Amino acid sequence: MQMTTLHDLMVHELKDLYSAERQLVQALPKMAQSASNSELQVAIATHLEQTKEHVARLEQAFEMLGESGKGMKCKGMEGLIEEGKSLLEEDIDPDVLDAGIIAAAQRVEHYEIAAYGTVREYARTLGHDEIAALLTATLDEEKSADQLLSGLAEGGINALAERDGQQGATQEGVKGPAASPRTSGAAQRSKTGAKRR
Numbered sequence: 413m414q415m416t417t418l419h420d421l422m423v424h425e426l427k428d429l430y431s432a433e434r435q436l437v438q439a440l441p442k443m444a445q446s447a448s449n450s451e452l453q454v455a456i457a458t459h460l461e462q463t464k465e466h467v468a469r470l471e472q473a474f475e476m477l478g479e480s481g482k483g484m485k486c487k488g489m490e491g492l493i494e495e496g497k498s499l500l501e502e503d504i505d506p507d508v509l510d511a512g513i514i515a516a517a518q519r520v521e522h523y524e525i526a527a528y529g530t531v532r533e534y535a536r537t538l539g540h541d542e543i544a545a546l547l548t549a550t551l552d553e554e555k556s557a558d559q560l561l562s563g564l565a566e567g568g569i570n571a572l573a574e575r576d577g578q579q580g581a582t583q584e585g586v587k588g589p590a591a592s593p594r595t596s597g598a599a600q601r602s603k604t605g606a607k608r609r
Contacts, residue, residue: 422534423479429527430470430481432489436463436520439493447513448506452564456517459557466553469546476543492520511573514565521558528554 415421440463444456474481496516504512532547 418534419538422531422538422540423477424484425527425531425534426470426473426477426479427481427484428486428488429524429531430467430474431484431486432524432527433463433467433470435486435489435493436460437467439496442500443496443513443517446500447510449510449564449569452510452513452569455557455560455564456513459517462553462557466550469550473543473546476540488523489520492516492523495519505573507569507572507575510569511565514561514569518558518561521554521561524554525551525558 415424437460440456440460444453444460447453447456470481496513499509499512499516502509528547528551532544532551535541535544535547
């Protein structure tokens with residue numbers, strides 16, 4: 413795609429976001445399923461529905477511009493999702509995994525906050541006020557999701573992960589390295605499914 417104007421750059425960035433959001437729609441269900449904290453599960457499921465709305469808003473923007481949203485793949489989001497997937501494959505305690513899921517989700521949110529903020533300013537500069545309003549609505553939801561994730565982490569999930577780490581270290585010190593005081597997150601999920609609170 414040749415880009416010679418700010419309009420061209422705006423369309424390019426919108427296409428990148430469209431790809432990013434569509435990738436997220438596919439990735440979030442697995443993330444929610446892998447979480448063991450019920451509040452985190454709800455937060456991810458809620459954001460999945462918001463993400464579907466984000467896709468719809470971008471489609472509205474493309475319709476206003478007379479453009480297609482297809483034709484690009486967001487490599488940045490692809491990398492963030494792959495990092496998140498690799499975490500889910502680790503042999504990891506469920507509470508520690510929840511903390512890791514929040515970290516992965518917040519990396520995604522920060523990426524999107526930066527991208528939406530930038531392209532919204534392009535839309536404002538070019539006089540596309542309706543498109544800017546659509547992007548503002550999504551940007552506000554991304555910021556709220558990020559704040560919710562921070563609240564969950566600071567409200568107990570990080571503390572649970574730290575507690576589990578301390579317990580594991582204490583038990584290893586008493587029983588020796590061959591002991592297995594706690595079933596790993598991966599093994600526990602494979603045997604009994606995700607832990608529920």
